[in-house]
Amino acid sequence: MALKATFLLCAFLAFGSAAIRQPRDLADQAREELEALESIVQGRIFAAHDDLNNILTDFRTNSANVATEGTISIQQESQTVDQQLQAIKDLAHVANVDISACTNIREHTLNRLPDRLVRELNVCVTGIDIQAASLVGDGRYLVDIVYNKVRNLEFQLNRCRDDLLCIAPLLTEIELDKVRLPQNVDTEVLATSSLLTTLRLSVESCSSSHVAQYVTEAFGILGDIQACADRLIGN
Numbered sequence: 001m002a003l004k005a006t007f008l009l010c011a012f013l014a015f016g017s018a019a020i021r022q023p024r025d026l027a028d029q030a031r032e033e034l035e036a037l038e039s040i041v042q043g044r045i046f047a048a049h050d051d052l053n054n055i056l057t058d059f060r061t062n063s064a065n066v067a068t069e070g071t072i073s074i075q076q077e078s079q080t081v082d083q084q085l086q087a088i089k090d091l092a093h094v095a096n097v098d099i100s101a102c103t104n105i106r107e108h109t110l111n112r113l114p115d116r117l118v119r120e121l122n123v124c125v126t127g128i129d130i131q132a133a134s135l136v137g138d139g140r141y142l143v144d145i146v147y148n149k150v151r152n153l154e155f156q157l158n159r160c161r162d163d164l165l166c167i168a169p170l171l172t173e174i175e176l177d178k179v180r181l182p183q184n185v186d187t188e189v190l191a192t193s194s195l196l197t198t199l200r201l202s203v204e205s206c207s208s209s210h211v212a213q214y215v216t217e218a219f220g221i222l223g224d225i226q227a228c229a230d231r232l233i234g235n
Contacts, residue, residue: 030171038150044182048143048189056136059196063203067125070207071118074214078114081218088229095233102228106221117214124206139192146184
C-alpha cells in the first residue's frame with residue numbers, strides 16, 4: 001500500500017512538473033520563432049530599401065535620358081528653322097530687298113526660343129523626379145512600418161507570460177506572419193514601382209510637349225517672317 005502511494009505521488013509530481021514546464025517550453029519556442037520572424041522581416045526590409053533605391057535610380061536615369069533626347073530634338077528642329085530663315089534672307093539678298101524690319105525682333109525671339117524651352121523641359125522633368133523621390137519615400141515608410149507587427153507580437157507575447165492558451169494562438173500567428181509580412185513588404189515595393197512606371201509617362205510628356213511647343217512657336221514666327229519678306233519682295 002505504501003509502495004503504491006509512493007508511486008502515485010511520484011507520478012503526480014512528474015505530471016505536475018511536465019504541466020509546469022510545458023507552457024515555458026511553448027513560450028521559449030514562441031520567442032525563438034519570433035526572433036526568426038524578426039530576422040526574416042528585417043532582412044526583407046533591408047532588401048526592399050535596396051530595391052526602392054534601385055527603382056528611383058532607374059527612374060532618374062530614364063528621366064535624364066528623356067530630357068537629353070528632348071533637348072537634342074529641339075536643337076535639331078532649331079537647325080531646320082535656322083536653315084529656312086537663312087534661305088529667306090538669301091532670297092531677299094538676291095532680290096536686293098532689306099527685310100530687317102521682318103527679322104529684327106522675330107529673329108531675336110527665335111534665337112532665344114530653344115534655350116528657353118530646354119530650360120522649361122528640364123524644370124518639368126526635375127519636378128517629376130521630385131515626385132518620384134517622394135513616392136519612394138512613402139514606399140520606404142510603408143515598408144518600415146511592417147516591422148511594427150513584429151513589435152506588436154513581441155508585446156503580446158510578453159503579456160502572455162506562461163499562459164498556454166495565450167501563447168498558442170500567438171505562435172500560430174507568428175508562423176503565418178513569416179509568410180505574410182515579407183509578402184506585405186514585397187507588395188509595397190511593387191506598388192511603388194507601379195506608381196513610378198506610370199510617372200514615366202509624365203516625363204515623356206515633358207519632353208514631347210516642349211518639343212511640340214518649340215515647333216509650333218518657331219515655325220509660327222518663321223511663317224510671319226516669310227509672309228513679311230514676301231510682301232516686301234513682291235513690292
